[in-house]
Amino acid sequence: MNWTRRTVLIFLGFLCLGLTAQDNSVKITLIQMNDVYELLPLGNDRGGLARVATLRKQLEKENPNTYVFLAGDLISPSAVGTAKINGERLAGKQMIAAMNALGLDYMTFGNHEFDVDESQLLDRIAESKFHWISGNVYHRKMGHPFPGVAPRLIFNAGGKVNVGIFSLCLNQAQRDYVVYDNNLVQIARRDVKALREGGADIVIGFTHLSMAQDKMVGEEVAGIDLILGGHEHEAQSDTRYTPVFKADANAQTVYIHHLTYETATGNLNIDSKLKVIDGSIKDDPATLKVAKEWFDKAIKALGVDPNKAIVTPTEDLDGREASIRNGSTLLTRILADGMMEAGKAAKIQASIYNVGSIRVDDVLRKGTSLSEYDILRVLPFGGEHQWCEIRGDLLVKTLDQGLKNAGSGGYLQYDNITGSAGNWKLGGKSIKASSWYKITFSDYLLTGRETNLPYLKCEQGDCPGDSMKYGGTVGNIQEALVTGLKKAFP
Ligand SMILES: [Zn+2]
Structure with a gap:
């Protein structure tokens, strides 16, 4: 066997191996x-x-x-x-x-x-x-x-x-x-x-x-x-x-x-x-x-402009369910604050909403402008928020249940309320059982259909218990978010 032939055989051998491996x-x-x-x-x-x-x-x-x-x-x-x-x-x-x-x-x-x-x-x-x-x-x-x-x-x-x-x-x-x-x-x-x-x-x-x-x-x-x-x-x-x-x-x-x-x-x-x-x-x-x-087709039906920029946040806004159904985030606080702003004329003392209103389940990134369409992504169901007078004992019961609703859409977010079960404060002062408070609520919360909150019922003047009195409509909840965003990122 000469060198050339051996080289060819080795080469053929490699070729066969390659083909086999490929096959x-x-x-x-x-x-x-x-x-x-x-x-x-x-x-x-x-x-x-x-x-x-x-x-x-x-x-x-x-x-x-x-x-x-x-x-x-x-x-x-x-x-x-x-x-x-x-x-x-x-x-x-x-x-x-x-x-x-x-x-x-x-x-x-x-x-x-x-x-x-x-x-x-x-x-x-x-x-x-x-x-x-x-x-x-x-x-x-x-x-x-x-x-x-x-x-x-x-x-x-x-x-x-x-x-x-x-x-x-x-x-x-x-x-x-x-x-x-x-x-x-x-x-x-x-x-x-x-x-x-x-x-x-x-x-x-x-x-x-x-x-x-x-x-x-x-x-x-x-x-x-x-x-x-x-x-x-x-x-x-x-x-x-x-x-x-x-x-x-x-x-x-x-x-x-x-x-x-x-x-x-x-x-x-x-x-x-x-x-x-x-x-x-x-x-x-x-x-x-x-x-x-x-x-x-959908945008037309919804009547929003996806190209109209409203605000560009300079911080991330976390709307993921795992975050907002177990605690507050900048996004949930901005909405609660926007509701308070809208209620200034009615001398609202606090705002409360069910976090299930927020459906975006995503983080809105800082530096990316938000349009009318993004507001809808956050609050697709829209609706109004309305104020009621509520007695302190029912307010405490509601806040306690909000905590127990952690993980669900019935978890509550609020502004101007702090504390935890057994120690709730409004505007820094302990909530008194017999005192009355002016609160604006997301409208769904007043239907009595929210998770484990059947006693929170006060729709358009119809408040069956003796612990709530209907006040009136404060504004649209999507508009409240826009107000809150513009205030947070002027
Ligand atoms: Zn998922």
Whole structure:
């Protein structure tokens, strides 16, 4: 054998090895979004579903085994979703239409899917051209799975690899038509076992849980390759055990996961990158058309101007439910203060509102101007605030219950009231049981329908008990927010 021939043989040998390795490896691309309520880019020019659609097409061109996942929270909350068209609220119809155009493949429940009524949710699922998956959410009457929702799912990528998906959702939204199984670890174990036995080579946890819950599932359940999660609204990852990833809300970023699976060895390599969605990505015309049509129709119905800047905050305004349903933030204080300002003429002593009025579930970033549309994003239900005289003992009872309502929309926010259970002060002075106080309340609080507050009832002069007297309308609550914002950021 001469040198030349040996060199050629070695070269051929390498070539064969390369080909073999290539034949045995399958590449899969996953695009991950979570917590998406907005159709179009936000004030900071991040997000926009037409851009995500373009990204999907680009990645699909590179690798036909490309799949788009949305890890929960799509149907609600959004200002656009509250618009009434043909007498019916959109309630997420616009998001399903846009996701159908974008080419979403897999969706799981987030807590906000249950903000809407049962019939609305069933309609939204029926309108979807993508798969819904949930392993722990049950329909109270129809059982499990919800109609149109798979309990878990296996799909085949490239004719060679089976990818199994299981899904879990946290039990934050309590609705009479929804039942949760909270044994997250147990369900994950059951589903991973079923998926592996069903032939899954790769198992993906597709969840809408807190990061702590995702980590717990990832640590305690063997056999999960990757967790695509949501709920936190800010991009984060944890790769100590099973890797967990979450992107920023409203498709301001998406995670792109490049998976390489070796069929011979079962070895899986995952390369995950966070991708910013901004103006550097062109709009996909078909998706943009759908998104814009719904947005324009809704904006017209709502009668707001999304381009009219009202104020540019110089500090972040935290409106995330986890923050505002358990304490006050600058945003909640600004609204309470705006209500007080509006009540000056009526000599209001304090303002109180149910924090469920604030639905934005997001952080409004400093330096980004807020428009009329953003005011609507914060307070989509609008309404008035009205003043009443209330006796001190009922006021104390109400404030005590507000604290007990922590975690729910019935948690109370206020201005000029301080203290805690057993020690409430108004204007720095202890509240006296027999004294009367002039307070402006969000109108929903006066309906008697707020969580555990049936005794707080005083609508338009109709105050059944002897502890409240109706005063009058102070103003619109959205206007109160504008007043508060202009005062805070002159
Ligand atoms: Zn959520």
